[in-house]
Amino acid sequence: MSSKMILDLFGMTFFYIVVGLTFMGLGRKITARLQRRVGPPWYQSFLDVFKCFSKTSISHNYIMDLGLIMALAGLIATAYFMPVAKGWTPAGSSSIVVILYLMTIGYLGMAMGVSASGNPNATIGISRALALMFGYEIPFAMIILAMISVLGSSSLSDIAMSQAGGIQNWNIIRFPLGFLAAEIAFQAMIGEKPYDHMIAPAEIASGPMVELGGKFLGIAFLLHAVQLFVETGLMVNLFLGGASTWYEFVGKQFVVYFTSMVINTVFARYRIEQGIKHLWVWAGSFAAIQLVLTRYFDIFSR
Amino acid sequence: MNREIYLPDGYTTIRKIGERDGYEVYDLFFGPNHPGMHGNFGYVLDMMGTEIVRVRPNAGMLHRGFEKAMERKKWVQNLALIPRVCVVDPDPNEVAYCQAVEELLGVEAPERARYLRTITLERSRLTAFLMGMGGVGGAIGLYSATYLMMADRDRLLDMFEALTGARVYHIFNVPGGVRRDAPEGWFDGVLKVLDELESNIPDWDKLVFENPVVWARLEGLAPITEEEARRGGLVGPNLRATGAKFDVRRDAPYAAYGELDVEMHNAGDGKADALTRAVQVRLEYEATIRLIRQAIAKAKKLPSGPVRADVGPLHKLRVPKGDAYSKVESSKGEFGYYIVSNGGYTPYRVSVRGPSMPAGIHLAKTQLPGVKIDDVAAWMATLAICSPDIDR
């Protein structure tokens, strides 16, 4: 661990946050335009974060501070394992299992921080978020397993690299059903409608966000930004052929995010059990068919 | 605090489970400033898991003592207060009040005024329906519906502004008629807006009423049978959604409704769940647009004339002794004013019947236990509970 690496990591952290916040701002703009509004400027999220961090904030106890710090750190650490472009994987090894499990620490930290605030609304939000994890992790895991069983490597950069050489090699072509399942699961993963049970303002008063203010809300914003980066990055690396330059990567990420925002705009929210059932039935069955076809019938592989 | 607990018989067992020790049930505060709450009103929900076991309505946040205040203000001054009884649909209040005063005075509004009243009332109904349908969307997370329908509502409010100078509280009616005649070209302006609204309907259908997620959310939620609705004091679209054929506009016509053909729609037959209630509003929305066209077509042919019967100077208005009850069909159902006069400059007593009280207080206590927290906002939105008319 050299000082150059630490510097690299710092730069990358900055990069993730900038990309994530820009996406959030653009997402708000897209939603507004679809709803016949003007919407805030694209840099609104930056202003929000700056403002949040400059305010005096209320903390309920040390666990709240600790939980949110742990959450953001966990997601940033996850992002370090995300291959952005050639030679742009700061932490080298990029085992997909590591990414999936390290991401969980973000959720755990967030859950811990907000439930330490002692508000039942926040806790219901967390219980919904965790329950929803049940819904999307299984289809997602199945798709990843299908890829691993073809490729024989569970490194994300290997998966991305294997799609090099044109659009016909992309996994979106080779695993069409899997992509469909992943797209549904992705919608739940980033918590957009119809799976935004965690936030659900009209039901549980914004759920986990209910007690966050000041820099805690700022951290929650950053958390969402990095989460967007990681999850869209996962989709790009898994299905859209990875990228050779960082702007290609960000561009592909934006396509993924844009699709998700459009879906978000035209759907209502499921009830939580309906949401999970929907994920299992649709994403789950697509993924299962894909997995069985790939693993046992050798279809779709090279 | 001596807030007593009222629980219907069917739910005593759940309460007993909850009260065996005090730790299984926890409380959630749904309102007054909850994002899912319509207005300054609240429910204190006793929850077990994510299911409600007991509801304590928490009204009174908005109470401005209108009924008391009206007793101290002159007959015409009250016109500034009454639209505030129901914010989203203010005109029925004015009309009901004015009609009751007119009944006591023994005057009748001129024909032109009655048509203007009808058109205003129906347009006010449209704004309320748009807000209601958008509210259903908002309650289940479909915020696009809220924003888009708000935009449509704004077009209607523009026409209100052109007619009355105000956007929300119009204070357009006075005892004896309306304040002023429609300006030149106003009818055509309204027709243009209606064209626009009508052209949007297919889009809203696709967005809201044919959306599979909306169906999944609302279908089977909080069903009410026709008998329950009739005996339970539910009125307006909530009642008609169950299949009951009742509409104040048809059965006790006022304003110009006697001369118009008011359509009757029933989304359900014998029973209505949340989805049926939402669809009922959607059906009536379209019917209302047609009704306004009808009214405008007739109003355009009317000879010009006064829009206000002569009742003397309004600020010196004295109303003969007696009592009168007048009701109109608002967007949420029957809105009634019971007015008692002792012959003075001010009313002796004004008593308001809002459509939300039976649903917002009584039905909440009986129907919400057993419902999940997910559905409280949707339940409120589809029943179109308007808290200001509980609080008055």
Add this chain to the structure above:
Amino acid sequence: MTQEQYLLLSLVAGPVVMGLLSLLIPSKRAQWWIFFLTVFAAGATAYTLKGSHVGVQFALPYFWLLPSKISFGIQPLGFFFVLITLAATMMFALFSLGFNDRKHATRVAPLWAMLVGASNGIFLARDWFTFFIVWETMSWTSLLIIGHGKKRSFNAGVFYYVLSLAGTFLMLLAMWVLYKNTNTFDINLTVTHLANAENHAYVITVITLFTIAFMAKSAIFPFQIWPALAHAEAPDDFSPYLSGVMIKYGFYGLLLVVVPVLTGNPGAKISGVPVSLYILGWISLITAILGTVVAIFTNDMKRLMAWSTVANVGYIGTALATGSPLGYAAALFHTANHMIFKGAIFASLASVKFRTGEREMHRLGGLAYRMPVTFFTFLLGIIAAAGIPPLSGFNSKWMIFQALFQKKLVLQATGLFFASTGAFLYLFRALHTVFLGQLPRRLRTVREAPLPMSLAMILMMIAMLGVGMFPGVMTLPISRVMAAMGIGSIDVTASVINGATSSINTVLIGSVFGIAIFFVLVLYLIGGRTYRLRDDMDNYSAGEDPREWGVFEAQYHYGYKFYQAIEPLFRWVPQTQPEELYRTFNRALHRFGSFIDGLWRPAGSLGWSIVFGIVFMILFGVVL
């Protein structure tokens, strides 16, 4: 006899003798001190025996009543187990020393000392006869400990004992069969005999008998019910041992017999896995999923963790059943990890119960603000249990997944993903309901656990972090053990594990996580000023003052039926209620007893019973 042989004998006999001796002492505290010292002495003994002492043997001379010698010996696998179990037991003993103060002390210390001896005996036994004796000693001592003088606990203990007795009978049968065929009780010889046997059906039969016995001990489906009863009803300080150490005997047995036999004599294969192991894999997967789902909806915190143990046993079984070196290593590694983290979790729950006396989770809440050490132990425990880096549980879980990827057992891997996501659900639920949220008024005076308990918990935290960052501590010995057993080896260094499809560097993961924490901490510190609320109730309640509505801390804590929303989705899972099953079982047993009773009673003489007895014995002999 050499010094080493004495030491070896003392590992087994020492604790037993000390336990028996301490029975004579009336003072409970003194008994616990003796237990504590005994365990540490045993640990020190084992540590001195570590190294190049493989092959040291010791045999008691022939005794006329016994058909065989009683012999112990150091084998790589057994001794590895001795070391890790003793290391864990030392922490648990330290914890118990604090736990059994004047108010909470139980009289189980002598029995537990004997149990530790028996446990070592199991790992060191060289022949089936000895194995059987120590196995039985282990069974009845643990029965008495679980009972610890309470009716409810004793019922739970009996349930556990009867199940393991059923397993033991099958094991006895298998031993008998082996003895018949080989004329020896020696474990190594019989295993070699099986591995080279021509008749594969015979091999499978014997292995199945052994496997069922070990499954009963390790609570693999369909024996998954007993931990929920026994772990929950056992003395609180004994639960870590029960869940951490004792449930692993079955896996030791599987690794001792089944794995070497199937390595030598695999028979038919499905996706590169011997059929019997493949079936075991699916059964383990069912165990994992069942344990997880039931845990999600369990409200009793000790029972919840017992179901979690069942789920983890399922992971270990699934790993073992891949039939590959990586899988065996993952199973061994997860066994060791589970020993620490589940021990830590049960220890922290024990200290919660020590201070509050509550077991129902929803009656607690907010204890993290009062018991920070306990909270952090629990937190690190659940992070490890959920398999989140950089703690120990992740490494073994990663290895399990690698083993499954290697054999392309994708369906099993999906199932494990399911169970592992579910683990996150129930673990967080316990964390929130017990430690976070609102602190009820009656718990405001709760203090941190006493020093020995806290110290033990801190040690466990260090162990989890250490193994998480440097898995080599465990993986390198495991690799050596496996090489010595001849079932392959794995490619590991101190901080790198090379799996089949990718590799991880735990130090790298830990340090980038640390750097990220540093960045965020800087961000946190340059942010605006923070002030702390003194009052937990001073938070968003939609504009109402909760107290005005008679809502206090305890009524503002969401803990009961935490996942009620998703309960309808799990109707297909039998929500196993241990009490009901126990009652059914009890009734069935009683009915069977009455039936037997009724068979001879009408005759009204003892003769019939004797006749029946003789017939039964003859039949038994014929069958064998």
Add this chain to the structure above:
Amino acid sequence: MTRDRLIELAKQFFPEDEVIPRKKPGELEIRTTRDRVVGVLTWLQNEAGFDHLMYISGVDWLEDGEIELVYHVYSYDHKLYCMVKIRVDRDYPWAHTIHKLWAHAQPYEQEIHEFFGVYFPGNPDLSHLILPPEWSEAPPLRKDFDPLEYSMKLYEPEWFKSTDTFASIANRLRGEEAERIIRSVLNESARLHGDAPEKDGEGEA
């Protein structure tokens, strides 16, 4: 059933009560007493087909020393509207609850209890729905409750008595117009509340 038929029947069933048609077609009024009102309403609901209880309003007749309760019922089938009026003693006001007939009468009775102080024995919940629970004044919709007096008692009396406050506001506005408006409002208010309604309001803004 027509209105006339209904009046005929009602007179037959309740000979002691006044049954009068109202001015508007389709409206009638039954004046009865506290003891008979439940009988009348039961008959209306079960026999005459009045299945809709609109609401219950109360009127305080201070001079008569009585509180009038008006039950508004409607028949969906016959399209008839009926007002059932009873009067109860103002000092010891109570009436029979009708929440067994119409369940949603419960909140209406609760509200009348809250605002008129009429007690309904048998109503399961007569707690304060709208007023604060610690309300200790007279029921606010009674004629002898004076909101101005109550406000002056509740808040700082100087604020209400002194016209300086308004004058200072006017000064701050620095406009004669503003001052004129405020003066006129004050005059109007004093006139209305100072028992001088007969004088014509010259200061109407």
